[in-house]
Amino acid sequence: MNSQVIKIKDKEFLKLEIEKIIQKDNAFYIAKAPAREIVKMFTVSPAEYDIKKYSDLVSKNDDEQEYYNKIIDSKKKQVNFQRTKDKTRVNKIRDYIKNNEYAFFPNTIICTIDSILIDKTQDYKTFIENNINRESSTTSYLIDENKTKKVLIPIIEKSILVIDGQHRLEGLKEFYNNSNEEIQYDILLSLFIGFDRAIIAQQFYIINYEQKPVNKSILYHLMGEFSDEIDEITILHNFTRLLNEFDKSPFYNRIKMLGKVPKGASRGHKYSISQAFLIDELIKTISKKSINSIYQPIFLYYFLNKNLQIEIVKFIIKFFNAVKSLRNDWETPQTSILSKGMGIAALIRVMQLLVPIIFIDKYENNPQKLISISQKDIELLLTGIESVDLSPFSGQGSAGSISKIKVALIEGIHFFNYSNYSKFESEFKITYLPKFKEWNKLLLKN
DNA sequence: GTGTCGTCGCGGACTCATTT
């Protein structure tokens, strides 16, 4: 599939070879195009002249004029394909292209163009030269050349209307605007040519509002299985597998891998948390992104030292086994929130508050010493947790409840020695958080 | 229908760069 830039009467066109894709009774086209040109051409709101087309239609249908007028009015007001540009997302895509060695976008940008078909018998250059002033500056031309279909799209703003892929293109645009690198970056286009706006609008609706987002657990699974970088997701993916498959783990047969209860699970099974959920919560214990949070990346040191990474999962197992031995409702996720998502998220936060304290007070800022902690030691630290009543917390949304459960747990655990969580928190922020944070920051420098 | 999960959006805090 070739693409080239050509000039006809001082106007530049992007000439693309296109391939017809027939699906059922209709067809669209795919093309390969240089991103550097496309970013100059795309828009997400329909061009002005389309509205005029609708207006013409109205005058021919006088009887129903009022009806049509209403449609036109709503069409004019409604910014059709314009979604608010999410700047954060655009910047993320820009950085992805800039920094990632394998910065692929293998899926197509879905778009539409307004075009005129030029008959095979005519010379297209002459045709365009003759018509160029009569046609809109954004009009494209469809031609046949050497038995292949091609399209000539004017290299001008708004000649391509994007239905899906706005953020990818905005990201590419940002990349080109902020970089002198002349990289080759081809993108795939799915081109809808010659369809009524109503059809396009329908496609837009289906793509953007009806398409289900990918199950996050599957996404994490794929990243873990196929990415060869030992990044945060990969390691946590391996951890969750280990936690689910290792028979001494408190999470043995508890984790819904791929977000689903496995087929053939017994009645009364204990699959109570999803893999994605657990990864989302645990990532905060290893990610440098959490360094400014009150919930510190308590395992950052072990995460950064490859041969110590296993200590993270060992600690997690010891910690939750301690919880398990103190509270018998760990075994009954059907009736208790403790070993369900919210309970576990709250326990992880307790862990993130506990570790900095013992690290400083008991283990003399020595991460090696923390490794030697036993399940019994943790049980002693968590004494009091067995009396915390969790029944008031079911039946509500998650994020708020997680916080409330955490408060109840902290207030109940004797070691923390506070019957008032907010007092504990302010004390923690003064005495432990700054020291631990500094220590974590130091790890990143080395 | 009920209970739980998971995401969205908001407010506040913090950071960093630029201006005064």
Place this chain on the structure above:
DNA sequence: AAATGAGTCCGCGACGACAC
């Protein structure tokens, strides 16, 4: 050096989606 402001992140609460 202080003030201002843009950008970003975090935690919380609300709510829609989904499973049972």
